Amino acid sequence: MGLHPAVAAVRHGVRRSLGSWEPGMTVMVACSGGADSLALLSATVFEARRPGLRVVGVTVDHGLQDGSAEHAVRVVAQMASLGVDETATARVQVDPAGLGVEAAARRARYEVLGQLREHFGAESVLLGHTRDDQAETVLLGLARGSGPRSIAGMRRSFEGYDRPLLDVARADTVAACLAEGVDFWEDPHNEDPGFARVRVRRRVLPVLEDELGPGITATLARTADQVRDDVQALDAIAQTAFERVVGPEGVDREELEELPRAVGTRVLRLAALAAGARDAELFHVHVTALHQLALGAINGEVQLPGHVTAYAGRSHLRFRPTAVAG
Known part of the structure; x- marks a missing residue:
């Protein structure tokens, strides 16, 4: 029996991210215990063997749900069972004042991931955002009138972070976990309509697919890539102008x-x-x-x-x- 197509898709994304790495380098994978990050972690462990990379799995406990500490312990055990070289967990304090829960949690998460990256000497932290996440980000940016920077979506690489799965559908990360027998956690927050991203995921995108035809998610993600090229070109021009205009x-x-x-x-x-x-x-x-x-x-x-x-x-x-x- 051949390799499941979903597993192959996830591994391909990781292979592209790790293609130029040298033996002995350390790669860190952020893992929540959900399908996206576990599929990413499993693929990274597999792809890291040939070039001889060290894989560190980390999970962040935001303390926002009952039993979050116990969940973090389970994720650490699961990461170890998937074959990482080392594991780590960190608990953060989320202060939503002036930001909201989502933004405050994201800021706290990236702060501690940056600290852990330095601690382990990792070249990069891999994040499990998928093509679906990218499409949702584009729609949210359009709805907020946030300009081309938001429509350009999430960057594939930035300041010590990489997103290998931006060309992989969320359905494929779920299928990859099922094919490999990896149990995954379903975050209750992903079903909470109080979050705008959840409403986009559960209500808006399905309507667009029904009314405009299938493939909307891929089209939105592709649009992000196209706009990103323009944004990066303008940013480079602005950086040169900044050095001349600002003193x-x-x-x-x-x-x-x-x-x-x-x-x-x-x-x-x-x-x-x-x-x-x-x-x-x-x-x-x-x-x-x-x-x-x-x-x-x-x-x-x-x-x-x-x-x-x-x-x-x-x-x-x-x-x-x-x-x-x-």
């Missing part, structure tokens, strides 16, 4: 006005981040306000997440820490 005195307003809006707003975003604004909370509305302030379309100040305030001088847009009341 110790701030953002040169005259130079900024000469830039195309798509480049100028990116320069301002980079300048705000350099001044200490929070990346995850710096939205389109903030950058638009910065652009209007710099070009003189509005007066006053613009307060940014991260306790940073922007104000316009005669020749430069400048940033300073936001004054604390009282």
Whole structure:
């Protein structure tokens, strides 16, 4: 009996991510115990054998559900049974104030994964996001009017993280687990309509498939790849412009006005981040306000997440820490 197509699809995605790795390198896999991450972990263990890579499986306990600590223990045991070289678990505190539960959990998760990556000396952390997750991200970005950066979806690789399964359907990760006899956990949060992503998954995408025909998920994911190419090209142009336009005195307003809006707003975003604004909370509305302030379309100040305030001088847009009341 040949290799199950779903198992082959997952392994192929992992093989592409690990193709240039050298023997002895360490790869870390983030595993929740769900089908996506367990299929990813199993495939990584298999694909790591030939090049001689060390595989570390890690799970993060967000403490958001009853019995989460016990669940983390089960995931650690399951990762060990699948053949990883080492396991780790970490519990994080999720503070949803100002962010919401999903965003706060994501921030806490990435913070601890980054710490674990450094601890184990891993070249990269593999994440189990699938093509379905990508399609959901694109739809959410469209609904929020978040601009091309959100429509471009999740990056395949970024700052020590890789997503090998963005071309793999969620149905394939489930099928891969079933084919390999891997039991997986069904996260109750994935059925909670209180989360926008769940509503997109359970209600919106099925309607689109019914009304527009099958293949919508793949089409949305492909759109993300196409937009991502454009976003990355503009980001590279903006980085070059940033080095010319932004200096110790701030953002040169005259130079900024000469830039195309798509480049100028990116320069301002980079300048705000350099001044200490929070990346995850710096939205389109903030950058638009910065652009209007710099070009003189509005007066006053613009307060940014991260306790940073922007104000316009005669020749430069400048940033300073936001004054604390009282």
